[in-house]
Amino acid sequence: MSVxxxxxxxxxxxxxxxxPDWWIYRGTGRPIHDIxxxxxxxAPPPWRSYRGDPPPEHDVPxxxxxxxxxxxxxxxxxxxxxxxxxxxxxxxxxxxxxRPLLVTGNPGTGKSSLAYRIARELGLGRVLRWAITSHTTxxxxxxxxxxxxxxxxxxxxxxxxxxxAEEPPIGDFVRLGPLGxxxxxxxxxxxxxxxxxxxxxxDLPNDLLSIFEDGEFSIEELARVRNRHPEVVVHxxxxxxxxxxxxxxxxxxxxPVIVMTSNGEREFPPAFLRRCLQLRIxxxxxxxxxxxxxxxxVDENGEHRDRxxxxxxxxxxxxxxxxxxRLLDAVYLATSGAYRPDQEEWPRLxxxxxxxLTVR
Numbered sequence: 001m002s003v004x005x006x007x008x009x010x011x012x013x014x015x016x017x018x019x020p021d022w023w024i025y026r027g028t029g030r031p032i033h034d035i036x037x038x039x040x041x042x043a044p045p046p047w048r049s050y051r052g053d054p055p056p057e058h059d060v061p062x063x064x065x066x067x068x069x070x071x072x073x074x075x076x077x078x079x080x081x082x083x084x085x086x087x088x089x090x091x092x093x094x095x096x097x098x099r100p101l102l103v104t105g106n107p108g109t110g111k112s113s114l115a116y117r118i119a120r121e122l123g124l125g126r127v128l129r130w131a132i133t134s135h136t137t138x139x140x141x142x143x144x145x146x147x148x149x150x151x152x153x154x155x156x157x158x159x160x161x162x163x164x165a166e167e168p169p170i171g172d173f174v175r176l177g178p179l180g181x182x183x184x185x186x187x188x189x190x191x192x193x194x195x196x197x198x199x200x201x202x203d204l205p206n207d208l209l210s211i212f213e214d215g216e217f218s219i220e221e222l223a224r225v226r227n228r229h230p231e232v233v234v235h236x237x238x239x240x241x242x243x244x245x246x247x248x249x250x251x252x253x254x255x256p257v258i259v260m261t262s263n264g265e266r267e268f269p270p271a272f273l274r275r276c277l278q279l280r281i282x283x284x285x286x287x288x289x290x291x292x293x294x295x296x297x298v299d300e301n302g303e304h305r306d307r308x309x310x311x312x313x314x315x316x317x318x319x320x321x322x323x324x325x326r327l328l329d330a331v332y333l334a335t336s337g338a339y340r341p342d343q344e345e346w347p348r349l350x351x352x353x354x355x356x357l358t359v360r
C-alpha cells in the first residue's frame with residue numbers, strides 16, 4: 001500500500017485503485033467536453049426504464065448560473081486521487097441504475113457540492129436545488145398554481161375591455177418546482193439537489209416514493225382542462241424557461257440524477273432507503289483540504305496557507321469534523337493582509353472561526 005493509500009485509510013477513505021473502465025464520473029469536477037452522456041451511458045435496467053414524452057427538439061440543458069463556480073471554485077485542482085473511491089463507485093452506480101443517491105456526513109463536508117461537481121463534469125447544466133424545510137411538501141416541489149392570480153387577471157381584463165373578457169391562459173399561472181422541472185422529458189438527465197432532507201416532516205420521504213418509482217406526475221389543474229387545452233405552456237424552475245405539458249401529465253425520458261443530502265439527524269423509512277443508494281462522505285483529509293483551498297483561492301499563495309491547512313486538519317479531527325468553509329475563511333483572512341499569525345488577536349480569531357457547530 002502506498003503512502004497516499006495509507007493516509008486515505010487512516011482518514012476513513014477507501015484506498016484508490018486504478019480507475020475501472022465502467023466509471024464515467026471521475027470526481028474531478030473538470031468538464032469532459034468530448035463525451036455525450038446520453039450515448040455513453042448504457043441502457044437503464046428494464047425496471048428503471050422510462051419512456052415519457054419525446055424530448056423537445058434542440059434540447060440543451062440550461063447553462064450553469066454561476067452557482068457551481070461559487071461552490072466548487074474556478075480552478076480544477078481535484079484529481080481522481082483526491083476523491084474517495086467509494087464516492088466514485090456510488091455515483092457511477094446511481095448513474096447506471098437511475099437511482100437517487102442519499103448522501104450523509106457531517107455539516108460542511110461537501111455533500112451539496114457533489115451535485116454541482118457531477119453536473120459540471122458531465123455537462124448536465126444548471127443544478128436544480130430544492131431546499132427542504134420543516135414546512136416543505138411534495139406538492140411544493142412539483143408545481144404551484146396561482147388560482148387567485150388567475151382570477152384577478154381575468155377581472156382586470158374584464159374591467160379594461162368592458163363586458164366579458166377572454167380567459168387568461170392557465171399556463172401563465174402554473175410554475176413547476178425544482179422536483180417537477182427535473183422530471184420534464186429531456187435527452188440528458190437533469191441534476192436535482194434535494195438539500196437537507198432530514199429537515200422535512202416525517203411524511204415527505206414516503207411521499208417521494210411514487211415519483212421515484214413512476215418517473216411521472218400529474219398537474220390536476222391542467223388534467224381537468226386537457227380536452228380543451230391538450231398542450232399548455234408553463235413556467236419552470238429555470239429562469240426565463242418554459243415547457244410544454246401535454247394532457248396535464250409530465251413523464252421523464254431520462255431519469256434525473258438526484259442527490260439528497262442529510263446530516264444524519266433522523267432515520268428514514270426502510271421503504272425509502274430501499275429505493276436509494278447510500279453514500280457517506282467523510283471529513284476531508286489534508287490533501288483534499290489543500291485541493292479545496294486551491295480551487296477557491298487559486299491566486300492566493302500566502303506563506304500561512306499550508307500551516308493553516310495542517311492546523312485545521314488536526315483541529316477538525318480532534319473536534320469530530322469542522323465545516324470546510326471555515327478553513328476557506330481563515331485562509332482568505334490570512335492571505336488578504338488583514339491579519340497575521342504573529343498578531344495577538346489572530347489565534348483568538350482562528351479559534352472563534354474553528355469552533356464546533358454547537359451553542360453553549
